[in-house]
Each structure stands twice: as C-alpha cells, then as structure tokens.
Amino acid sequence: MAVPRFWREIPQRYNLEGTECPKCGKKYFPPKSVCDSCRRESIGKMKKVKMSGKGKIYTYTVIHVGSSMFQLQTPYVMAIIELDEGPRITGQIVDCEINDVKIGMRVESVFRKIGEESKSGVIYYGYKFRLIK
Amino acid sequence: MRDVAVIGVGVTKFGELWDKSLRDLTAEAGLKAILDAGIASKDIDALYGGNMSSGLFVNQEHTAALIAEAVGLTERHIPATRVEDACASGGVALRQGYISVASGVHDIVVVGGAEKMTDVSPSLATDALATAGDQEWEAFFGVTFPGLYAMIARRHMHEYGTTKEQLGAVAVKNHHNGSMNPNAHFQKEITLEQALNSTMIAEPLGLFDCSPISDGAAVLILCPLERAKEFTDNPVKIVASAQASDTLALHGRRDICTMDATVAAANRAYKQADIQLKDIDLVEVHDCFTINEILAVEDLGFVKKGEGGKASENGLTALDGEIPINPSGGLKSKGHPVGATGVAQAVEIVTQLRGEAGKRQVKNAEIGMTHNIGGSGATCAIHIFEVV
Numbered sequence: 058m059a060v061p062r063f064w065r066e067i068p069q070r071y072n073l074e075g076t077e078c079p080k081c082g083k084k085y086f087p088p089k090s091v092c093d094s095c096r097r098e099s100i101g102k103m104k105k106v107k108m109s110g111k112g113k114i115y116t117y118t119v120i121h122v123g124s125s126m127f128q129l130q131t132p133y134v135m136a137i138i139e140l141d142e143g144p145r146i147t148g149q150i151v152d153c154e155i156n157d158v159k160i161g162m163r164v165e166s167v168f169r170k171i172g173e174e175s176k177s178g179v180i181y182y183g184y185k186f187r188l189i190k
Numbered sequence: 191m192r193d194v195a196v197i198g199v200g201v202t203k204f205g206e207l208w209d210k211s212l213r214d215l216t217a218e219a220g221l222k223a224i225l226d227a228g229i230a231s232k233d234i235d236a237l238y239g240g241n242m243s244s245g246l247f248v249n250q251e252h253t254a255a256l257i258a259e260a261v262g263l264t265e266r267h268i269p270a271t272r273v274e275d276a277c278a279s280g281g282v283a284l285r286q287g288y289i290s291v292a293s294g295v296h297d298i299v300v301v302g303g304a305e306k307m308t309d310v311s312p313s314l315a316t317d318a319l320a321t322a323g324d325q326e327w328e329a330f331f332g333v334t335f336p337g338l339y340a341m342i343a344r345r346h347m348h349e350y351g352t353t354k355e356q357l358g359a360v361a362v363k364n365h366h367n368g369s370m371n372p373n374a375h376f377q378k379e380i381t382l383e384q385a386l387n388s389t390m391i392a393e394p395l396g397l398f399d400c401s402p403i404s405d406g407a408a409v410l411i412l413c414p415l416e417r418a419k420e421f422t423d424n425p426v427k428i429v430a431s432a433q434a435s436d437t438l439a440l441h442g443r444r445d446i447c448t449m450d451a452t453v454a455a456a457n458r459a460y461k462q463a464d465i466q467l468k469d470i471d472l473v474e475v476h477d478c479f480t481i482n483e484i485l486a487v488e489d490l491g492f493v494k495k496g497e498g499g500k501a502s503e504n505g506l507t508a509l510d511g512e513i514p515i516n517p518s519g520g521l522k523s524k525g526h527p528v529g530a531t532g533v534a535q536a537v538e539i540v541t542q543l544r545g546e547a548g549k550r551q552v553k554n555a556e557i558g559m560t561h562n563i564g565g566s567g568a569t570c571a572i573h574i575f576e577v578v
Contacts, residue, residue, distance in 0.1 A: 116348070118394075119392070123334060124332065145441040145442070
C-alpha cells in the first residue's frame with residue numbers, strides 16, 4: 058500500500074477515532090461522512106468522536122489458514138467486537154489461550170504492530186484486543 | 191419492458207484445469223452456448239462478462255473484450271462489458287444482460303462468467319478472495335474470507351443452536367448431488383464423519399465446509415421471448431431479475447445471521463415474478479461455505495430464521511425433498527470459479543427446466559431460482575426462471 062494511505066488512516070487506526078451524528082447521536086466506526094438514518098441532515102455536520110476501545114466479543118473464529126501476511130501467526134483468534142459506543146469492528150484477540158475466548162467476553166483495545174510491507178518496508182500499526190480479566 | 195428468454199447455455203468442466211487459460215475456458219463455454227442456441231455470430235448484439243479478479247488471478251484486466259475475441263466476435267465489434275461484484279459478478283452480469291434485452295436496447299445478448307484461479311498459489315488466491323470483503327477494515331487486521339463466514343457460523347450456532355453436524359449435512363448432500371454432475375469439480379460422495387473430521391480452516395469451518403478454488407466458465411444466450419422460437423424449441427423464460435446491496439464489511443450489518451441483501455432481492459424477485467414460495471421447484475443457492483446455504487434457505491423464506499440447519503439434516507433440501515437445493519452439487523461440490531458461479535447456477539436451472547439434467551434431474555421442474563452472493567453478503571443477485 059502507498060504511504061499516504063497509512064497517514065490517512067492514522068486517526069482511526071491509532072486512536073479509534075470515529076464519527077457521531079449530531080442529530081440522532083448514532084456513532085460510527087470506521088468514520089462515515091453521512092448518517093445512515095439522518096442522511097442529508099447530517100451532511101457536513103458529523104462530529105469526530107474517540108471510541109473507548111472497550112466492548113464485548115460478538116462472534117469469533119480461530120484462523121488456521123491465514124492470508125499471506127498472517128500465515129506465520131496461525132492459529133490466531135479474530136473477532137467482531139461490539140464496542141460500548143455501539144459500532145461493531147473486526148480485530149484480532151491477543152495475549153490469551155485461543156481456547157479461552159468465548160462470545161460475550163469483555164475486551165479492551167491495545168496498540169500493536171499489525172504487519173509490514175517487507176523486511177525494509179513500512180510497518181503497519183493498529184488496534185488488537187485483549188480480554189479484560 | 192419485454193419478456194426475456196434463455197435460448198442457449200454452455201459450461202466447461204469445473205476444477206483445477208492447469209492446461210486451460212482464461213481464454214480457453216471462455217471460448218469453450220461460449221462456443222457451446224452459441225451452438226446450443228442455434229444463433230450465428232451476426233445475430234449477437236452485445237456481451238456482458240462476469241469476472242471477479244482476473245487482475246489478481248492471471249494479471250489481466252479488460253476481460254470482456256478478451257471473451258468477445260475468444261468466442262469469435264472480433265469482426266462484429268459488439269459492445270463488450272465486464273461486470274464485477276465479487277462472487278456475484280456472474281449473477282449481476284446476467285441481470286445486466288437481462289436489462290439490456292428487456293429494455294429493447296439489444297435483442298441477442300451473450301452473458302458470460304469466467305474465473306481462472308489456479309494459476310496463483312492457494313495463499314495468493316486467499317488474498318485475492320479477501321478483496322471481496324473490506325480490505326481496510328477486515329482483511330488488514332488478519333481476517334480471511336473463510337474467517338468471515340466462520341464468524342457468521344459461530345454466531346448462528348450461538349443464537350439458534352445450529353450444529354457442526356448440520357453444517358456437515360449440507361456438504362454431504364451437495365457432494366451427493368455433485369457425484370451425478372459430469373462437470374463438477376468433485377464428483378465423489380463424502381460421509382458425515384469425513385466432513386466433521388476435515389482439516390480446520392477457520393473454526394468452526396473445516397475444509398469440507400468450504401467450496402474449492404476452481405477454474406471454469408459458463409455462458410448463457412438471451413433474447414426477447416417473442417423471438418425465442420426462431421432459435422430453439424425449449425426456451426426458458428426469466429420471470430424475475432433482482433439485486434440488492436449491503437455493507438461491505440460483515441461487522442457493519444444489522445444482523446450477522448441474516449443477509450438483508452438476500453431478503454431484499456428475494457422480495458423484489460417474488461413480487462416481479464408474481465409467484466408464491468411453494469411454486470418454486472428447485473433453487474441453486476450460493477453455498478460458498480456450508481453456513482451460507484443454511485442462511486440462504488432461511489433468508490429466501492423456505493424456513494424460519496434459525497431452522498436452516500435442520501432443513502439440511504432432515505432432508506427438506508435433498509434432491510427428492512420438499513425444496514431441492516443445489517441439485518448441481520452447489521459451489522461446494524460443483525466448484526466455485528467465482529466470476530462464473532452466478533452464470534453457472536443459471537445454466538443448471540435452465541438444464542433442469544429443459545429436463546436435461548440426467549441422474550440429478552428434479553422431477554416436474556417448472557420454476558427454478560438462482561441465488562448468487564458477493565463477498566460476505568454485500569451483493570445479492572436473484573433470478574427466477576420458468577418453463578415456457
């Protein structure tokens with residue numbers, strides 16, 4: 058991927074920054090420039106909002122055959138997290154035994170390295186999640 | 191709007207066809223369809239080609255012109271348009287062809303679908319398929335395409351008590367049907383034990399819950415119904431063509447266990463065809479993973495939400511069941527060359543409605559439906575066909 062693409066995504070991936078509709082209060086992550094419910098009344102008025110990174114596991118899987126960048130990490134847990142603010146997002150669950158993960162468990166986001174372009178290329182950072190004990 | 195008929199079909203064998211290129215496959219299916227329809231190249235007005243990712247699979251874009259050239263239409267200089275909606279590319283290409291004939295813009299239209307997937311390693315094919323999901327917000331963090339469907343399956347199990355055995359029953363049924371399909375990628379029966387003990391891909395989905403990576407192509411010839419008898423004695427009428435969309439990422443959906451795009455497209459299709467569910471004799475659904483056949487049976491309305499697992503287990507969806515699902519063997523056994531799939535589903539329904547499906551023929555088949563999904567449910571294309 059091109060370097061400007063990483064710059065663009067830093068606020069979301071590093072800070073979990075989404076948007077909020079000023080009319081109905083619905084929060085979006087990743088950020089959206091229009092509210093699904095209020096549409097034209099929200100255009101140009103969406104507010105930036107930081108997610109807490111806390112939520113619960115809505116569903117999950119243990120990946121045994123990974124995509125090329127993640128193949129060396131298998132088996133690893135991927136989940137859809139329902140954030141306390143409402144939006145659901147996809148992320149890896151780390152720092153636990155893979156068999157300990159269950160639907161409904163509380164998690165919090167952690168800032169981690171996700172991958173790298175090549176040995177001397179750009180390193181990708183972003184969020185992963187760990188169980189709240 | 192004019193009524194539209196299918197007057198010719200052609201399909202290649204599906205599988206790991208290392209000695210055949212994308213060009214070879216499209217030429218084979220296209221020429222079969224042209225011969226089947228009894229048309230000449232001078233009759234053809236336009237071509238729509240479904241292809242998901244020839245760029246990533248064979249490093250070639252601009253696929254529609256390639257198809258037109260491969261089937262001998264160079265000197266006709268017809269408009270040739272590629273259609274891409276991930277794994278629903280074929281179904282959406284069919285809909286584009288349908289619209290162009292129904293609107294009166296074109297008379298005779300070639301609808302093709304093709305994918306050449308085995309020229310790259312399985313790992314690169316996995317990367318290419320992941321582009322059907324949300325690259326920035328799903329694949330970037332490490333989730334694979336089977337991983338997305340695995341998360342649907344896990345949630346479906348959690349909410350409705352769906353079992354691994356019920357997923358396995360889908361695979362067993364579809365392999366049984368596919369064993370009678372000479373064009374299927376896999377023509378072998380499997381046991382429930384084999385399905386349950388297969389190598390884990392993304393829990394709870396094992397290898398036998400997943401459709402294979404296949405090469406293949408399929409082609410249909412469409413024309414206005416009023417002209418169909420000029421070319422063939424057994425035209426099949428398209429009585430509905432519908433399409434719907436949803437969020438690209440699975441996590442953005444209203445309900446992860448329901449494909450709202452399927453529900454929306456199905457409602458539009460039933461309304462257009464003006465039929466009841468009980469009128470439908472057979473369906474080809476998008477079982478890219480076993481869980482998706484379960485979702486499809488529910489979302490199309492054949493059973494209540496949550497009872498799709500039981501439908502496969504108790505034989506409701508078997509070849510001789512109340513509503514035969516995937517008589518061709520489905521994506522699971524017939525194979526899933528992604529861009530070809532939506533067109534190949536229509537080829538199967540037309541073959542069944544003509545009574546030419548051999549050992550896997552559904553008895554008294556008069557109305558059939560295809561259900562083609564792109565990504566993890568961001569696109570759905572549905573078509574309903576009826577004997578004339």
